[in-house]
Amino acid sequence: MSLKNESATAELKVSRRQFMYQLSAVLGTGVACQLLDGSGFNHAMAYQAVEHxxxxxxxxxxxxxxxxxxxxxxxxxxxxxxxxxxxxxxxxxxxxxxxxxxxxxxxxxxxxxxxxxxxxxxxxxxxxxxxxxxxxxxxxxxxxxxxxxxxxxxxxxxxxxxxxxxxxxxxxxxxxxxxALNYQAVPGGFKGSIKHSPTDKAWGSHSYY
Amino acid sequence: MKDDLYIKQTNEQFDAIVVGSGISGGWAAKEFCERGFKTLMIERGRIVEHRKDYIGEGKGPWQFANRTKVDNLLIEEQFKTQKLCYAFNDATKHFFGNDRDLPYSTHKNTGFSWIRANQLGGKSLLWHRQSYRFSEFDFNANKADGVGNDWPIRYNDLAPWYSHVEKHAGISGHADNLSQLPNSDFLPPFEWTGPEKLMQERFAQLHPDRPMIMGRAAHLTKPSELHISQGRVQCQARNECQKGCSFGAYFSTQSSTLPAAAKTGNLHIAPNSVVESLIYDEKTNRVKGVRVIDNDDLTTREYFAKVVFLCASTLGSTQILLNSKSKKFPNGLANSSGTLGHYLMDHNYNAGAKGFVEGFENEYYSGRRPTSPYIPNFQYEPSRYKKEYKRGYALSAWAHRENWQGMSSQDGIGADFKQKMTQAGRWYFGLSAQGEMLPRFENEVALHSTKKDKWGIPQLHINCTWSDNEKFMMDDAAKTAHQMLEKAGLKNVHSYTSYDHRHPGIAIHEVGTARMGRDPKDSVLNGFNQSHDIPNLFVTDGASFCSSAVVNPSLTFMALTVRAVDYAVNELKQKRI
Structure with missing residues (x-):
């Protein structure tokens, strides 16, 4: 990972900490964690993979x-x-x-x-x-x-x-x-330019499918 | 306070009734409540609670029945029109109106795609959040080229009210200092990608009259204390806004205006209340209130207030007026001019071009930016018009790296193909035109003579088409965008127009049909969105527009609404209404 990328990641980590602080103040820590994890959602209706x-x-x-x-x-x-x-x-x-x-x-x-x-x-x-x-x-x-x-x-x-x-x-x-791809449920903000190697995985998280 | 926020039956006379809870209604309610006025917000649909009812939020595609696609039969039976909206999917469909229950008709050989969002919050939950002020040129356009009536207001009338709403809503953007697109009170703008910066530089050299700026959007890039006090936090760049955002990171009624209004203790909300018509008292020439049919059990009830604000959406507000007939107003309330229902407009999003950017293989972006670069209208005054048509268009821009969604149509079988799908592909860059639509008397909405909806309300019948002006503009926009991309060095440039199969309505920027104006003979509302005919009746949503301009209209809905409330409050205090 390049230097530029490391600093971008570090920056996102700091902003994520600040964000958690803000979010917890507004929602309470429990709800804030649940939101960021994306857990607690029911998906019983989804197509479930079946062997054979x-x-x-x-x-x-x-x-x-x-x-x-x-x-x-x-x-x-x-x-x-x-x-x-x-x-x-x-x-x-x-x-x-x-x-x-x-x-x-x-x-x-x-x-x-x-x-x-x-x-x-x-x-x-x-x-x-x-x-x-x-x-x-x-x-x-x-x-x-x-x-x-x-x-x-x-x-x-x-x-x-x-x-x-x-x-x-x-x-x-x-x-x-x-x-197979790199998934960002909660990206934590938008960075316009990060270092990328052509063999790195693409984002697997899309706004619209 | 929360327990009695929602009401059904009441004999209370409110100070103000606000019909609708979307972008305009939310603002009207907030402003009245904060001035100490007892306010009743009437919503035809169900309650949507912030956070709790965002049932599609935070899920991966594997957590949906059909991986976010909507079942065919359901679309066929209930969402045939709504599915045309780009944001319609399994994670958002519960915020779209049901076409089966909300029928309307269109004139022979015409079409109009009417996107609906009938629930608390309305389309503020679903909007694209692009936020631009109208400019002096926009307010002057009708007068300058003689199409449509002159707006009764100018930029300076609205500028302080734009500031007022921007501070509360939170608008990200850069102070670009363009006369054709005035600055807002900004939060920091979103970042650019490498190829976008390159294109920005090339456009600046090749077309100095067409600067490319970062799109301005109602997102909290850096929330202020005011925003945090509303319970809102910083945008996390998910760009899944239409599922609802528990972070409150984009402006909606739920995230921003409703909590402010509710905090005052002056707000009541009547949900599931379909307004059938306004109650008009011929003796006093005032509206006294509204007649409502229950959304669920079809029973009727009435609500009363000193002043009524229609914020029921462009076509919704006009439908209520058309259906409120009296001896004095046989063709619809406040329609002495005969212009009610006429001059329907949308924006024309029917041309564009894209191509591939070479290089930048070692650059990518992180996160999903909820806005994109933007080239403001560069034909904003008659001296800059093309000779084939009047007015102009903006170009919305975007740069992405190809992903499996686009590359899956490429040739290939086996491990190499699979690997390719997992990697970021080439960069491509595109421009999409957003054109102004001229105000024309012929583009009209009326009540259908026989067809009614399930509440017994006459259905709307819409007769709206693109005129040659709009078609010529899109032809030119496609050509221009194509040339701009080729000149800027893009490869494999393709351009298109789509007005032949995409009808008005689908930009979801429908405006006009109860226009403002100085002359009561040719307009419905005065310069304060007040009915010329009935002093305590206001319409502050898109119905009031005299021209569509080029920019997204929602920020102007907000500014017009708060200005009208300020005026109405003063008139009430002075006992003039």
């Missing part, structure tokens, strides 16, 4: 499609020093979110895309997608993303939407937002 959600039958996508979706999630966002998308049940979240926040047409597009990937894979390799080697899986998804035959531009568009939802699903989990 693809094995649970539901109204949208059959179990084969869910397994395929799980596999695609893991190819696009594999395990590295942070968990893979499937380990965070991003595929389960996608199934949930498609039903809650997307249109019938969008649901059908994804349904059709998964069927198409399955069909094309079986035709070209005589195997289901989930049993291919990682290299083969990446190649197929790259072809899809580049709209290379047999995939069309509309297939690419649907895949792009799926990828966007996948990335959204990953970085809005607690692990994704706070471990």
């Amino acid at each position: 959600s693809e094995k649970i039958a539901g109204a949208y996508l059959n179990q084969d499609q869910k397994l395929l979706l799980r596999t695609i999630c893991d190819v696009v966002l594999p395990k590295t020093d942070t968990p893979s998308a499937a380990e965070l049940d991003v595929h389960g979240f996608i199934v949930h979110q498609m039903q809650a926040c997307y249109t019938t047409e969008q649901r059908k597009n994804l349904d059709d895309l998964l069927s198409l990937i399955d069909l094309q894979t079986k035709q070209s390799t005589q195997k289901p997608f989930v049993l291919l080697t990682p290299e083969q899986q990446i190649k197929i998804l790259n072809n899809l993303e580049q709209a290379k035959l047999p995939f069309k531009q509309t297939d690419r568009d649907t895949f792009k939407s799926l990828k966007q939802l996948m990335v959204f699903g990953y970085f809005t989990t607690q692990v994704g937002a706070t471990q």
Whole structure:
């Protein structure tokens, strides 16, 4: 960490102390701490990750499609020093979110895309997608993303939407937002310029999603 | 005191009734109460308690049912219009009006996006907090180019009242000493990012007439003793303001005016009270009070006072006047001029440009700044107009590093793609136009001839469109912003206009429809926001505007309101009203 950054951090620490003092004077220390921790909020309604959600039958996508979706999630966002998308049940979240926040047409597009990937894979390799080697899986998804035959531009568009939802699903989990990224629940003020190394994590806390 | 703050039935005659509890209503109530006047604030919606009812605050996205997105069916059934607001999400949706319960219609082939916030605090909970004074040029604009009626006031009439509200509300900003955008009484400004400073320097060289300043916002960057005494503390740069802020770091009714008003012991609040109409006494030519329908059980009741302030939002206040008919005022109370409902305006936020800034890879920012740089209107007098259209626009600016929200559409599969999503991307910088909309008689709101809402009140029917002046302005703004960014050295510059599919209303700066003026024949209110026709009736929200100017209107709602209260109090004391 550079000198400039250290002094910025120190400055924020001092201002945070002053802030705590102000806040405690106004609210009382207990409430002030609770506010800054962001704890004490009920989140029973949120989508809860399930181990092997693809094995649970539901109204949208059959179990084969869910397994395929799980596999695609893991190819696009594999395990590295942070968990893979499937380990965070991003595929389960996608199934949930498609039903809650997307249109019938969008649901059908994804349904059709998964069927198409399955069909094309079986035709070209005589195997289901989930049993291919990682290299083969990446190649197929790259072809899809580049709209290379047999995939069309509309297939690419649907895949792009799926990828966007996948990335959204990953970085809005607690692990994704706070471990894969750097999360500031209460930043303590705004600093316009801090030192940054291109390999540092980006902020995982956004104003609007 | 707290126990009897909220009331339902009462026979008491109050000194003042304030209809509405948003930015204007909060100020009206505070000022009356602090002058010793027994005041009743009437709110059509539910009570929202500071802190306690900010149910979306402090949560991570993983703590929401759909990670902050709102359920499709719910949007379809209840929030079809409200969802158009940038701040509408699962953490804020409870502060937006329900479109199913609050219907309105628009004229054939027109649209108007009416964003609602019917609860205690109104839109003061949801506003974008940008705070700018009108300038002398703004008050002179209608007279200077002959569009609309002349404002009956000038900058000097309002300047001390701007100061009055700014000290209490807390406005962050820098004293830029610009005649087109007068200084406020400032708290320190927010900091700039590196690329923004670079662009500021380049613009200063290339366009000396278009200085870029830090956006002025109602945030406590450094709270004064006065702010701390209101129970407010320093802004923590979360920029999640519309969820409600327990720190009280931005100005809202709940954080600022309500506690001050309540402290006096002179305030009562009637929540869940939908004002159906005003009670008018033809003999004395005074309003005596208001007729209210209960928000929940639809029973009716009345409240009485010596003076009535309408602060029910631009369209809300006008709807009440239109629906208050009498023998003398068959077309709506205080409407002898026939201008009530006309000259509806919004701001035109429908053009912009963005591009990438090279370099600065080793710089980032910390925190989420709740404002952004701003280029004030640089066509603020006729000699500076473009020949295709009248008046001008401001440019709101922003610089960010790309994050996964933008980069997830890029090509890539696997570990490299994943890593890219976790890193700060390129810097980009953009300009978004905020254009003035001309006051035109044709842009009108009226009561629908047959349709009523669930309280039995005639629905509003809105006929409002962008004129060629607004379209030409946005075309020019897109072109200008594009050129400015290219000249300043940005890469991959793209510009856009969006007036063809974004209707008026969505800037949520609706103003006009009960305009001020010197002449009772062509205006509803005089220079003190007092009805020309009925001396104890005032309208101090956006309905009173003669022109939209370019700047965000809320600070002017505040200043007009406190000035009108000061005047009304004096008139009451002198027994003239």
